[in-house]
Amino acid sequence: MENPSxxxxxxxxxxxxxxxxxxxxRFLAMKISDREVARDxxxxxxxRAWDFCVEGGEIREWRPFLYRTAYNLVVxxxxxxxxxSLDALIDDEGFAVSDESASMKTxxxxxxxxxxxxxxxxxxxxxxxxxxxRFSEDLxxxxxxxxxxxxxxxxxxxxxxxxxxxRQLLGPNTKHI
Amino acid sequence: MKFSEFFDGGSDRDxxxxxxxxxxxxxxxxxxxxxxGLLFEYARMRPIxxxxxxxxxxxxxxxxxxxxxxxxxxxxxxxxVVISGSTVTAAETALPGDIFYPVKIHVTEEVxxxxxxxxxxxxxxxxxxxxxxxxxAAVLSLSGRLDDATxxxxxxxxxxxxxxxxxxxxxxxxxxxxxxxxxxxxxxxAVRIARANILDGARRNPRIAAKAAAPAEASDAALTSxxxxxxxxxxxxxxxxxxxxxxxxxxxxGQRTAAKVRIEATRKFLxxxxxxxxxxxxxxxxxxxxxxxxxxxxxxxxxxxxxxGAFSNFNSALEAATDIETLISGQPSVLGAxxxxxxxxxxxxxxxxxxxxxxxxxxxxxxxxxxxxxxxx
Numbered sequence: 001m002e003n004p005s006x007x008x009x010x011x012x013x014x015x016x017x018x019x020x021x022x023x024x025x026r027f028l029a030m031k032i033s034d035r036e037v038a039r040d041x042x043x044x045x046x047x048r049a050w051d052f053c054v055e056g057g058e059i060r061e062w063r064p065f066l067y068r069t070a071y072n073l074v075v076x077x078x079x080x081x082x083x084x085s086l087d088a089l090i091d092d093e094g095f096a097v098s099d100e101s102a103s104m105k106t107x108x109x110x111x112x113x114x115x116x117x118x119x120x121x122x123x124x125x126x127x128x129x130x131x132x133x134r135f136s137e138d139l140x141x142x143x144x145x146x147x148x149x150x151x152x153x154x155x156x157x158x159x160x161x162x163x164x165x166x167r168q169l170l171g172p173n174t175k176h177i
Numbered sequence: 178m179k180f181s182e183f184f185d186g187g188s189d190r191d192x193x194x195x196x197x198x199x200x201x202x203x204x205x206x207x208x209x210x211x212x213x214g215l216l217f218e219y220a221r222m223r224p225i226x227x228x229x230x231x232x233x234x235x236x237x238x239x240x241x242x243x244x245x246x247x248x249x250x251x252x253x254x255x256x257x258v259v260i261s262g263s264t265v266t267a268a269e270t271a272l273p274g275d276i277f278y279p280v281k282i283h284v285t286e287e288v289x290x291x292x293x294x295x296x297x298x299x300x301x302x303x304x305x306x307x308x309x310x311x312x313x314a315a316v317l318s319l320s321g322r323l324d325d326a327t328x329x330x331x332x333x334x335x336x337x338x339x340x341x342x343x344x345x346x347x348x349x350x351x352x353x354x355x356x357x358x359x360x361x362x363x364x365x366x367a368v369r370i371a372r373a374n375i376l377d378g379a380r381r382n383p384r385i386a387a388k389a390a391a392p393a394e395a396s397d398a399a400l401t402s403x404x405x406x407x408x409x410x411x412x413x414x415x416x417x418x419x420x421x422x423x424x425x426x427x428x429x430x431g432q433r434t435a436a437k438v439r440i441e442a443t444r445k446f447l448x449x450x451x452x453x454x455x456x457x458x459x460x461x462x463x464x465x466x467x468x469x470x471x472x473x474x475x476x477x478x479x480x481x482x483x484x485x486g487a488f489s490n491f492n493s494a495l496e497a498a499t500d501i502e503t504l505i506s507g508q509p510s511v512l513g514a515x516x517x518x519x520x521x522x523x524x525x526x527x528x529x530x531x532x533x534x535x536x537x538x539x540x541x542x543x544x545x546x547x548x549x550x551x552x553x554x
Binding site for chain 2: 010039040046116120124126132138
């Protein structure tokens with residue numbers, strides 16, 4: 001790489017992939033329930049981000065930018081209906097499960113995690129998306145609002161209602177697990 | 178804290194942890210590494226300053242393709258590099274009649290077709306190419322440049338894309354990928370419906386064409402019969418090819434495709450052209466916003482499985498977008514008839530300013546949060 005600005009651009013791009021590649025893949029996989037397509041769309045998300053840079057755009061915050069690109073990709077180009085449940089998707093051997101929350105994993109049994117996933121699956125898509133972005137991806141409501149093209153207030157309301165719904169779905173039978 | 182406490186009086190923080198653990202998935206190491214390598218090569222292939230690639234980057238680019246043992250795309254891709262990145266970028270927005278249009282059709286799009294790794298990806302790309310042809314037709318129609326020869330050229334290319342998609346659909350079926358084959362079949366049906374609206378509709382008053390595609394009642398049976406009436410050309414083709422009539426989901430999808438194509442075409446037209454009066458531009462912008470809003474509602478209804486509601490929304494979006502063409506062509510419309518003077522003035526300006534029509538076709542968001550795709554919630 002002869003030009004320092006090119007080198008810096010490439011480095012920022014690859015650093016963004018290292019930092020957010022898994023998260024974007026997870027977001028896409030959970031949104032469309034197809035790991036192969038999610039893998040392709042993850043790659044497409046990053047190549048489009050790079051194209052944006054090539055065409056003169058400047059990305060100041062990679063994380064929300066990448067999520068929004070991924071979200072638009074699904075909305076605009078991928079209209080397939082969900083055919084696999086979240087639980088079946090994650091149970092699939094093709095995915096590596098992160099070891100980050102080892103202590104929590106020992107607290108939650110396989111069956112309990114499965115129940116959480118089934119409950120998330122039962123949420124309406126409008127709540128499911130924001131719940132996953134908020135709690136699985138740790139995104140603040142402001143960023144979720146930018147990604148989905150909605151107001152921050154609408155996102156906050158959806159998060160609140162989604163949590164209530166999730167508690168309803170899991171609450172009554174939780175102690176019998 | 179035990180699981181029973183997470184959802185039974187536990188805090189949102191506990192809930193967050195629980196969801197995170199239950200949904201924690203990542204790419205496997207091999208996939209992550211492979212993708213990183215591909216992205217690295219891609220970045221080298223398209224340097225940020227859009228200048229001719231250096232010798233080193235060409236070497237890296239060639240190694241990327243040769244490593245995947247795809248000689249034809251490698252040759253085509255090398256051709257792209259030789260042509261230069263800016264040419265490829267220019268070709269992406271080219272329309273029939275433009276100097277770079279053959280590069281778009283025969284080089285850049287062909288490379289993507291050959292690089293598609295499976296039948297589903299190939300079929301998806303073929304469908305997308307067909308939609309691109311429709312969008313080109315819609316942009317040309319808005320600017321009054323869609324003559325019979327151009328329409329025929331676009332139609333021929335579109336039919337080739339549809340044929341390729343159908344071939345890959347058949348492969349998917351033979352591989353017992355019935356769900357994916359069914360999706361492609363619906364996409365093909367949708368393209369045919371959109372084709373009838375845009376290419377056939379361009380021959381007559383576009384608003385009447387849009388009206389003809391709208392059902393009085395959006396019941397399943399009405400949707401199907403309406404579609405068969407609205408798209409006689411598509412019906413003839415279906416009969417010739419022994420294709421079963423489209424179901425309501427396909428019809429709604431067809432309206433969605435037609436609306437999407439017209440909205441995108443209008444957006445590009447308004448962005449590139451300055452020949453409208455302020456009043457006309459304001460009205461057109463209003464209708465475009467209405468179309469975009471109805472389109473987004475259609476997607477929401479689709480996501481909820483409300484096909485009838487989605488159809489109604491997409492139809493509204495299509496009508497609103499078609500109104501704009503009616504306004505620009507000087508025909509009476511809900512926007513109000515254009516005055517003869519305004520039409521003449523516009524005609525003079527068009528003759529003086531033969532502006533090329535183009536624009537971005539990607540879904541990449543702008544950094545300020547505004548979306549160039551026009552879709553969303």
